Amino acid sequence: MAAMARISERLRVSRKIGAITESATLAVDARAKALQAAGEHVIGFGAGEPDFATPAHIVEAAIEACKDPAMHHYTPAGGLPALRAAIAEKTRRDSGLVCEPSHVLITNGGKQAIFNTFQVLLDPGDEVIVPAPYWTTYPEAIALADGVPVALPTTDASGFRVTVDQLEAARTERTKALLFVSPNNPTGTVYAPAEVEAIGHWALEHGLWVVTDEIYEHLVFGAHMFSSMPVAVPELSSACVVVNGVAKTYAMTGWRVGWMIGPDDVIAAALNLQSHSTSNVSNVAQRASLAAVTGDLAAVAEMRAAFERRGRVMHQMLDAIPGVRCLEPEGAFYCFPSFVDVLGHEVAGRVVDSTLELCELLLEEAKVAIVPGEAFGAPGYARLSFALGDADLEEGVNRIAKVLQ
Numbered sequence: 145m146a147a148m149a150r151i152s153e154r155l156r157v158s159r160k161i162g163a164i165t166e167s168a169t170l171a172v173d174a175r176a177k178a179l180q181a182a183g184e185h186v187i188g189f190g191a192g193e194p195d196f197a198t199p200a201h202i203v204e205a206a207i208e209a210c211k212d213p214a215m216h217h218y219t220p221a222g223g224l225p226a227l228r229a230a231i232a233e234k235t236r237r238d239s240g241l242v243c244e245p246s247h248v249l250i251t252n253g254g255k256q257a258i259f260n261t262f263q264v265l266l267d268p269g270d271e272v273i274v275p276a277p278y279w280t281t282y283p284e285a286i287a288l289a290d291g292v293p294v295a296l297p298t299t300d301a302s303g304f305r306v307t308v309d310q311l312e313a314a315r316t317e318r319t320k321a322l323l324f325v326s327p328n329n330p331t332g333t334v335y336a337p338a339e340v341e342a343i344g345h346w347a348l349e350h351g352l353w354v355v356t357d358e359i360y361e362h363l364v365f366g367a368h369m370f371s372s373m374p375v376a377v378p379e380l381s382s383a384c385v386v387v388n389g390v391a392k393t394y395a396m397t398g399w400r401v402g403w404m405i406g407p408d409d410v411i412a413a414a415l416n417l418q419s420h421s422t423s424n425v426s427n428v429a430q431r432a433s434l435a436a437v438t439g440d441l442a443a444v445a446e447m448r449a450a451f452e453r454r455g456r457v458m459h460q461m462l463d464a465i466p467g468v469r470c471l472e473p474e475g476a477f478y479c480f481p482s483f484v485d486v487l488g489h490e491v492a493g494r495v496v497d498s499t500l501e502l503c504e505l506l507l508e509e510a511k512v513a514i515v516p517g518e519a520f521g522a523p524g525y526a527r528l529s530f531a532l533g534d535a536d537l538e539e540g541v542n543r544i545a546k547v548l549q
């Protein structure tokens with residue numbers, strides 16, 4: 145390799161970007177894939193995506209879009225007008241929130257919507273309350289916007305729910321926003337409509353922004369009900385940003401289409417930001433998403449039924465393992481069991497002191513990949529995705545049970 149150029153005394157990579165931690169979920173996935181490539185039969189519970197293919201009518205729409213020369217060129221940075229209109233309509237249909245197409249900004253996945261939102265809302269030192277366990281990207285996106293993520297721990301004893309009293313105790317004069325997500329990744333918690341309303345009223349009363357992530361809105365099980373905060377508390381609409389996308393609902397994680405819905409000033413600012421960073425999202429993927437959000441929800445219902453069944457099986461199997469405690473998932477596609485009673489004990493001839501160690505050991509001894517709770521601000525727990533086939537699911541949990549015994 146050529147000698148490295150001398151870059152004076154300064155850091156080669158900026159402090160801000162150098163401080164970003166690797167995504168633990170992707171790291172687990174990479175290790176599992178490396179073992180697999182070496183010929184091991186690894187069962188991966190790490191992936192945060194549906195195992196189904198994208199429904200055929202959506203793929204067909206993309207093929208048609210490829211043939212349309214208008215799709216070969218730049219389009220408006222905020223998204224195809226037809227898609228923005230369709231998402232406004234779909235949102236009214238699905239959550240009851242009424243908004244104009246101009247309030248919808250199409251982004252490169254829900255991830256870019258989150259990134260844009262915090263860039264637009266935060267000044268240095270502004271605090272954002274993030275209930276834990278949280279999806280790993282939130283604190284990083286807040287820190288990248290020079291904000292301060294304030295984690296608010298919850299446990300399985302409360303079903304991983306925060307109360308208004310806890311939120312109030314975490315509020316300071318620097319608090320600018322609350323990050324809210326239901327159904328939750330990694331816990332599968334779905335807040336009841338009355339809880340959503342109470343939290344929305346609290347935010348409204350204290351003049352806080354709410355960033356509400358609705359990406360799992362359709363993956364809700366049994367009697368649990370999805371509730372959108374700006375619908376539960378309409379007065380909050382002018383201080384609320386809704387994040388959503390096609391990834392989880394339509395098995396479209398690789399297509400990279402999401403959106404944010406917010407008031408005029410926030411959308412205008414996010415559009416400016418996006419026009420200098422990524423410009424329009426791939427037109428072909430936007431046209432596929434148009435077919436997704438304007439189509440019926442039959443394929444979605446089928447996938448949800450499969451997830452619900454698998455979630456029940458996984459929960460029962462995990463909860464039956466001595467030392468493991470697992471709540472039944474209420475939505476999304478994750479179980480988030482506690483391994484606290486296993487810690488400090490010998491597992492496969494080794495004393496295991498953290499879920500980080502436990503997950504490494506399970507990968508080595510059982511060839512099973514699960515994500516340690518440390519990645520979600522919740523040591524003592526681990527996340528298992530049930531977005532995989534039934535046979536692997538049962539085999540994988542049996543392997544865990546065997547090692548733990």
Ligand SMILES: Cc1ncc(COP(=O)(O)O)c(C=O)c1O
Pocket residue numbers: 192252253254255256279325328329357359388389390391397401402
């Ligand atoms: C809670 C939550 N929000 C948003 C996203 C972002 O999804 P995407 O960027 O694939 O649309 C994810 C993906 O894992 C998620 O779990």
